[in-house]
Amino acid sequence: MSTTPLVPPQSEVKKNYLNAGYGIKSWLLTTDHKRIALLYLASITFFFLIGGLFALLIRLELLTPAGDLVTSETYNKLFTMHGVIMIFFFLIPSIPATLGNFLVPVMVGARDLAFPRINLLSWYLFVIGGVLAIYSMMAGGVDTGWTFYTPYSSVYSNTHVVVMIIGIFVAGFSSILTGLNFIVTIHTMRAPGMTWFRLPLFIWSNYATSLVQILGTPVVAITLALVAIERVFKLGIFNPTLGGDPVLFQHLFWFYSHPAVYIMVLPGMGVISEIISAFSRKRVFGYEFVALASIAISILGFLVWGHHMFVAGESVYSALSFSFLSFLIAIPSAIKVFNWTATLHKGSISFDTPLLYAFGFIGLFTVGGLTGLFLASLGLNVHVHDTYFVVAHFHYIMVGGTVMAYMGGIHYWWPKISGRMYPEGWGRLSALLVFVGFNLTFLPQFVVGYLGMPRRYHAYPPEFQIWNVLSTAGATVLGLGYALPLIYFFWSARYAAKAGPNPWGASGLEWQIDSPPITENFEVTPVITGPPYDYRKVLPQEEPVG
Amino acid sequence: MATYFPFLPEQGSRFATGVDTFYFSMVGLTIFFASLIFALILFFSVRYRRRSPREIGADIHGSLPLEIFWSVVPLVIVLGIFAWATELFFTRSNPPANTYDVYVAAKQWMWKVQHPEGISEINELHVPAGRAVKLVMTSQDVIHSFYLPIFRIKQDVIPGRYTSQWFQADKPGKYHLFCAEYCGTNHSHMTGWVHVMEPRDYQHWLSQAGIGTSMVAAGEHLFTSLGCASCHVRDCPPLQGLYGSSVALQDGRTVFAGEAYIRESILAPTAKVVRGYRPIMPTFQGQVSEEGMLQLLAYIKSLAGEAPGKVQK
Amino acid sequence: MSTNHVVPAKTYVYIFLALIGLTLATTEIAKVDLGWANTPVAFLIAGSKTLLVVLFFMHMKWSSYKMKVVAASGLVWLVLLFAFTVGDYATRDWIAVPGPWPQHPPASAAFDSSHPASVPSPPVAEHQP
Amino acid sequence: MAEQAQVHPLGLRHHFNNLDQQLEAGTMGMWVFLVTEIMFFGALFCSYAIYRSVYPEAWALGSHLNSSTLGAAMTVVLLMSSLTMALGVRSAALGNQRVVILMLSLTIVLGLAFMGMKGFEYYHHFEDKLVPGYDFSGYHGAHAGPVQMFISFYFIMTAIHATHMVVGVGLLSVMIWMTSRGRFNRQYYAPLEITGLYWHFVDIIWIFLFPMLYLVDLHK
Structure with a gap:
């Protein structure tokens, strides 16, 4: 992107979005997309810690075959809370609401999102939903699993299901409003000259994510509302004794919840495209294919939900069509992985922390994606459905994929967000710890899953113990790997060296404004003249390389 | 073990x-x-590592x-x-042709298994080796899932309808039975064992495991005590040869008379009215327990001209 | 965009009268027994009323192509949800595919009850009540 | 009017370049929101369709419990409110604010009339003891279970629709207040148009609810 060079005036303390205002009101009533991104960053880190705590408790419980650390009711509440908090209150908002909110306006060359006040409303809805979920947890928790399958959730469970459902219902609208804001901003507020194929790939993947948020979230909102109504008024919508059909709940629930996994992973793919390109200083190989693959994933993502129900009483023919479409959706993901790898060819690669996280992402997402093919295969799904094989698969995509990309993205854009560098050595250590700890936690679960250990088991046969012990050992290393960045990011925000506008020599509009940026992002709206990822303009070469 | x-x-x-x-x-x-992806990344990142701070990559767009x-x-x-x-x-x-039908009723946190010969077991399933066994399952409360890892099969057991699966064990032994669909507090204790036995030992186990009335006999008893026999002789749809055939309905549809059709016609008779008959059959919802329903089903299947268990599939 | 395009009031009144006419029509047609056609006809009338409201009252007729795509995407995804869900319920009664392809000859008369031997297995997932 | 446009056109927000961009963003934003509403009601319609195919007779019996003439009257009232809404937005484009206020008030009155008829219908069902989850002893016909499910679908769908009506009336009163304060002119009336889009959508939902809840096999 070539643009008129910006020479910031050297006043004593430069005005930026962080020191533009002080005090609680300037944060709680802000409509600046960058401040709302930080509000989201704080709140989802809080939920990530709670969810992580539950994960450690579950792993501790599973050290021994007998259920002896907690009672089975408590264990059921633990894995339900772990699921609900991690999915609805961490993974779904993680990249779109933090990095997306911060970067989408900057990357398209706008001063703010299309609807700043709705953006703040989105954060408040998230917090209200979170408070309701915390209240439901404090009051006694929910033991239905994050999937709320009826008739257990609507008739037989005597836990605080209704409060939790209202919490998720409200938090769902926060996700809808973020998606709505992104779609309108990307369509109507691009800088002059910024055509669709000059947009960074982070924008493409967040656009695809917003499509899924808009078209999927309302369906789960009304489905969970029906479960709550059925619970309160004893109606028979999903209750078989009164004529309802629990399989219909599963259809409506998974219509959203499978595309929801693409809400979680697509922004991660966008971050990885940016990191791979920045740290090999090379245009992403097959830019148009990677961009359109995101859109293909978001659309195909709506046609495959039946692979969660192969053994749940779905008809044979419906299972056939869902299985076939689930195989097709593997192709765009494969294209992305191959294109990322090809980008490294003839690049100028430097092994900073974000790139280590990106390599981790590509490795683990490849394994996660391919094990998805195991589960899409009808014959094999019959055996591995609802076992630890499934648990390992979706953790490879969610933790190995999305959380790795999220950590890589936070490290990559930290200089832009806080204006300071993070400690590189500690960063690389945390990336290594997370990679090793992750594999030690979830590889054994593939093995014990295929041996037949079912999901959500509080006590299991003794022959599965060795794999669970290995997995728990891995979980502690993983927990340590996540704790490290938390410490050094706080340290770096106060004491680290200042970072210039473009510490990595990366291309992109966000690297041409100050770190941290001013509230309006650009003094003068940039005009885009060339394709993205043009490193010859960012770092003019004396003599061309090889 | x-x-x-x-x-x-x-x-x-x-x-x-x-x-x-x-x-x-x-x-x-x-x-x-x-490993292909890992090797490529390793090779590229070592071969093309950055050598000077201002070095940039080649200008390759794609192919x-x-x-x-x-x-x-x-x-x-x-x-x-x-x-x-x-x-x-x-x-x-x-499932192959003549399977050995075993009926399973799942209840919150236990499996009730009923053999056609009338023997019923809790959390245990004795089957003969080398014989195709078909499990016809239903649940009395929430969704469970009958999971036999040794045979690599599982099938959700849904309240309000029948689901079925089949297997043919070839090695005698004692293997795990799990509930795979989360069903509440003791989901992880709703486990059991499947005992695969040589056909000889199985017959021996059958004989001395108790002389319970066969399901067909129990079904016939229910069939008369509930008053079905009085009507299903002349002016009500004949049940002989019904199971496995196709039935023409009042509204022009043709429906396959499987286990679900029989269950539905007992619990909600006016849902599918047979052509040429008036919808006068009362509902038996709430008067027949799940076990009774399974026994009635076994009896009606026996009227299809074959003895129970060796039903032509 | 739909900026500053002023539609003559007459058009709105005509559209309104058409909508009222269609409402009365659908009420009367529902009273006549058309067998299976009742639902499609009612659906058609409701659809045409919706089209009138969207095109004229909501200015979609004069809106940009982008708006039309946004509105159409809502409809397409609704059809997706219906198609796969109803598709599952509709195919529940179908008998399972007659066995593995190579050895098992496909049953000639699938429903011919005269020789039950050829009757394929009862459907795996029975129809729910 | 011209110099006001150069200085700072009425209603232009700081992060937009011009009013056209702002209007396009606002309109697209509302249409994307309406797509989420389509999916929200769509899941309900899908469950309705599945259970209608499973219990055709019960759906017919349940639908006969609602009076189709009252339903038709409510549809006419709502269509009229769409007309007045459209005329209101049109007069905003022509700039005569008094007609805008008149039309929006008419729309509110018609909306309240619709809700009044709905309230009467609810009261009627309460009187006849036809309220699932509360007291459904008033129904003595066949298929009691599925008919109760139809009536619960009726209550859920109409209650959610009525909630959207209440939000619509709230929005309209805010628009009337803003118009009376002179916040709009010929160039800038986007909020009015966007509220119009929302109102027309709520009307479209009712256009589908009417045949689904009132006209099921009326000939039976």
Whole structure:
């Protein structure tokens, strides 16, 4: 992107979005997309810690075959809370609401999102939903699993299901409003000259994510509302004794919840495209294919939900069509992985922390994606459905994929967000710890899953113990790997060296404004003249390389 | 069973072997692709590491042939996997001709298994080796899932309707039975054992396991005590030869008279009225327990001209 | 965009009268027994009323192509949800595919009850009540 | 009017370049929101369709419990409110604020009339003891279970629709207040148009609810 060079005036303390205002009101009533991104960053880190705590408790419980650390009711509440908090209150908002909110306006060359006040409303809805979920947890928790399958959730469970459902219902609208804001901003507020194929790939993947948020979230909102109504008024919508059909709940629930996994992973793919390109200083190989693959994933993502129900009483023919479409959706993901790898060819690669996280992402997402093919295969799904094989698969995509990309993205854009560098050595250590700890936690679960250990088991046969012990050992290393960045990011925000506008020599509009940026992002709206990822303009070469 | 640490699961049936071969070839495929990607990343990142701080990468945009290559090749591989897996699924979804029907009623946190000869067991399933066994299952409360890892099969058990699955064990032994669909507090204790026995031992076990009235006899008793016999002789739809045939309905549809049709016609008779008959049958909702329903079903299946258990499939 | 395009009031009144006419029509047609056609006809009338409201009252007729795509995407996804869900319920009664392809000859008369031997297995997932 | 446009056109927000961009963003934003509403009601319609195919007779019996003439009257009232809404937005484009206020008030009155008829219908069902989850003893016909499910679908769908009506009336009163304060002119009336889009959508939902809840096999 070539643009008129910006020479910031050297006043004593430069005005930026962080020191533009002080005090609680300037944060709680802000409509600046960058401040709302930080509000989201704080709140989802809080939920990530709670969810992580539950994960450690579950792993501790599973050290021994007998259920002896907690009672089975408590264990059921633990894995339900772990699921609900991690999915609805961490993974779904993680990249779109933090990095997306911060970067989408900057990357398209706008001063703010299309609807700043709705953006703040989105954060408040998230917090209200979170408070309701915390209240439901404090009051006694929910033991239905994050999937709320009826008739257990609507008739037989005597836990605080209704409060939790209202919490998720409200938090769902926060996700809808973020998606709505992104779609309108990307369509109507691009800088002059910024055509669709000059947009960074982070924008493409967040656009695809917003499509899924808009078209999927309302369906789960009304489905969970029906479960709550059925619970309160004893109606028979999903209750078989009164004529309802629990399989219909599963259809409506998974219509959203499978595309929801693409809400979680697509922004991660966008971050990885940016990191791979920045740290090999090379245009992403097959830019148009990677961009359109995101859109293909978001659309195909709506046609495959039946692979969660192969053994749940779905008809044979419906299972056939869902299985076939689930195989097709593997192709765009494969294209992305191959294109990322090809980008490294003839690049100028430097092994900073974000790139280590990106390599981790590509490795683990490849394994996660391919094990998805195991589960899409009808014959094999019959055996591995609802076992630890499934648990390992979706953790490879969610933790190995999305959380790795999220950590890589936070490290990559930290200089832009806080204006300071993070400690590189500690960063690389945390990336290594997370990679090793992750594999030690979830590889054994593939093995014990295929041996037949079912999901959500509080006590299991003794022959599965060795794999669970290995997995728990891995979980502690993983927990340590996540704790490290938390410490050094706080340290770096106060004491680290200042970072210039473009510490990595990366291309992109966000690297041409100050770190941290001013509230309006650009003094003068940039005009885009060339394709993205043009490193010859960012770092003019004396003599061309090889 | 001595606690040993299995790495590879035991195979209890031909279907299990088929699933395992598929699984191991998929594992091989995953290892191949993962190591291919890992090797490429390692090689590229070492070969093209940054040598000077201002060095940038070559100006390569992409290549259409390469993109087509790694779209079409994965597509072909994936379609091959789909075909193989679907063929496995057809075997699992289509029980062979004469299966040995066992009825399973799932209840929050236990499995009640009923053999056609009338013997019922809790959390235990004794089956003869070498014989195709079909499980006809229903639940009395929430969704459960009857999971036999040794045979690589599982099927959700849904309240309000019948679901079924089949297996043919070939190795005698005692294997795990799990509930795989989360069903509440004691979901992890809703487990049991399946005992595969030589046919001789099985007959011996049957004989001395108790002389319970056969399900067909119990079904016939219910059939008369509920008053069905008085009507289903002349002016009500005949039940002889009903099971497994197709029935023309009042509203022009033709329905396959399977287990679900019989259950529905008992609980909600006016849902599917047989052509040429008035919808005068009262509902028996709430008057017949799940076990009673299974016994009635066994009796009506026996009226299809065959003895229970050896029903022509 | 739909900026500053002023539609003559007459058009709105005509559209309104058409909508009222269609409402009365659908009420009367529902009273006549058309067998299976009742639902499609009612659906058609409701659809045309919706089209009138969207095109004229909501200015979609004069809106940009982008708006039309946004509105159409809502409809397409609704059809997706219906198609796959109803598709599952509709195919529940179908008998399972007659066995693995190679050895098992496809049953000639699938429903011919005269020789039950050829009757394929009862459907795997029975129809729910 | 011209110099006001150069200085700072009425209603232009700081992060937009011009009013056209702002209007396009606002309109697209509302249409994307309406797509989420389509999916929200769509899941309900899908469950309705599945259970109608499973219990055709019960759906017919349940639908006969609602009076189709009252339903038709409510539809006419709502269509009229759409007309007045459209005329209101049109007069905003022509700039005569008094007509805008008149039309929006008419729309509110018609909306309240619709809700009044709905309230009467609810009261009627309460009187006849036809309220699932509360007291459904008033129904003595066949298929009691599925008919109760139809009536619960009726209550859920109409209650959610009525909630959207209440939000619509709230929005309209805010628009009337803003118009009376002179916040709009010929160039800038986007909020009015966007509220119009929302109102027309709520009307479209009712256009589908009417045949689904009132006209099921009326000939039976």
